[in-house]
Amino acid sequence: MAVSSAPGKVYLFGEHAVVYGEPAVPCAIEVRARVGVEQRSDSKLRVHAEDLSLDGFTVEYGGPADGRPDIDASESLVSAAMGYVDEAIQQVRDVTGEDDVGFDVTIESDIPLGAGLGSSAAVVVAAIDAAARELDVTLEIDELAERAYRTEYEVQDGQASRADTFCSATGGAVRVEGDDCRSIDAPDLPIVIGFDGGAGDTGELVAGVRNLREEYEFAADTVEAIGDVVRQGEQALADGDVAEIGRLMDFNHGLLSALGVSSRSLDSMVWAARDADAYGAKLTGAGGGGCIVALDPTEETETALSFTPGCEEAFRAELAEEGVKRLE
Numbered sequence: 001m002a003v004s005s006a007p008g009k010v011y012l013f014g015e016h017a018v019v020y021g022e023p024a025v026p027c028a029i030e031v032r033a034r035v036g037v038e039q040r041s042d043s044k045l046r047v048h049a050e051d052l053s054l055d056g057f058t059v060e061y062g063g064p065a066d067g068r069p070d071i072d073a074s075e076s077l078v079s080a081a082m083g084y085v086d087e088a089i090q091q092v093r094d095v096t097g098e099d100d101v102g103f104d105v106t107i108e109s110d111i112p113l114g115a116g117l118g119s120s121a122a123v124v125v126a127a128i129d130a131a132a133r134e135l136d137v138t139l140e141i142d143e144l145a146e147r148a149y150r151t152e153y154e155v156q157d158g159q160a161s162r163a164d165t166f167c168s169a170t171g172g173a174v175r176v177e178g179d180d181c182r183s184i185d186a187p188d189l190p191i192v193i194g195f196d197g198g199a200g201d202t203g204e205l206v207a208g209v210r211n212l213r214e215e216y217e218f219a220a221d222t223v224e225a226i227g228d229v230v231r232q233g234e235q236a237l238a239d240g241d242v243a244e245i246g247r248l249m250d251f252n253h254g255l256l257s258a259l260g261v262s263s264r265s266l267d268s269m270v271w272a273a274r275d276a277d278a279y280g281a282k283l284t285g286a287g288g289g290g291c292i293v294a295l296d297p298t299e300e301t302e303t304a305l306s307f308t309p310g311c312e313e314a315f316r317a318e319l320a321e322e323g324v325k326r327l328e
């Protein structure tokens with residue numbers, strides 16, 4: 001049995017625009033997905049996802065050729081559980097050359113699903129790392145990040161950037177522009193997260209931005225403007241200027257909102273943070289619902305969020321210095 005964990009992330013700057021080649025700066029946070037993998041004597045894949053429903057559930061099947069597994073759970077829950085894990089295991093079969101290997105996979109995650117904190121990337125990174133190690137192959141971090149990216153790319157129909165997966169694999173703050181991925185120094189940031197209890201459909205939201213870009217030149221300009229905010233943000237990060245980072249996060253949120261990926265509850269949480277004198281606040285990830293990220297060293301934003309209708313949970317998040325962790 002091999003067990004790995006990987007962290008979730010927030011975007012300080014640049015989600016969505018990163019899909020079109022602009023830079024983005026995500027930052028790993030200490031909420032993690034843990035994946036345990038044990039080789040089977042047959043070539044089946046059995047997935048037990050603790051957190052996808054109240055009691056968790058188990059899916060066992062022989063692989064994609066078998067079609068839908070025969071279990072009593074909704075189609076969307078099954079594909080939610082299987083989609084990323086199945087492709088992650090394919091990547092491991094590919095990289096190790098062990099085409100017929102089967103696994104029992106157990107997933108436990110503290111990261112809310114589809115909420116912009118990168119649960120998919122964390123599950124994929126931890127699953128690939130653990131499955132490869134179960135076969136006595138320890139992947140270099142770059143190879144792990146690349147395989148995890150390919151997994152998201154396949155499952156999300158070609159609509160994925162390398163940002164989430166690279167950040168989850170390496171930890172810390174990173175800068176991603178196309179296939180150029182690197183770690184960057186970031187000051188110690190007072191990160192507060194607000195969660196509306198909901199989720200957004202990443203594929204649909206990405207497609208919405210793509211359509212806007214094709215229809216309106218000013219929407220394409222908006223995507224480029226996000227790139228400009230990110231470049232300015234990198235300078236503010238290098239200077240350790242938290243007030244300027246916050247102002248640029250506010251600007252970034254406005255541009256994302258113009259692209260139609262915010263929501264009433266995300267906007268309410270952003271405004272609650274601004275009213276509480278946070279340095280800045282923006283939605284994180286694909287949007288539509290889920291989480292915002294704010295910067296505030298005081299208790300004010302967390303308290304304001306906890307009284308904001310539409311906010312289900314507010315918590316402080318620490319930067320995760322370490323990406324993938326090899327636990328067993």
Ligand SMILES: Nc1ncnc2c1ncn2[C@@H]1O[C@H](COP(=O)(O)OP(=O)(O)O)[C@@H](O)[C@H]1O
Pocket residue numbers: 033049050051052079080081082083084107108109112113114115116117118119120121123200201202285286
């Ligand atoms: N605990 C989990 N167990 C199994 N699959 C998970 C788990 N957490 C996330 N996933 C997968 O990741 C998907 C959510 O990813 P996505 O829509 O990209 O949102 P985000 O990455 O922002 O959380 C889920 O639908 C599911 O397929």
Ligand SMILES: C[C@@](O)(CCOP(=O)(O)O)CC(=O)O
Pocket residue numbers: 014015016017018019114115116117118119120159160161162163164202206284285286287
């Ligand atoms: C919208 C996007 O830029 C980020 C999506 O992040 P998340 O899966 O919502 O955490 C898409 C991508 O970069 O693959």
Ligand SMILES: [Mg+2]
Pocket residue numbers: 118119120121164202
């Ligand atoms: Mg994701």
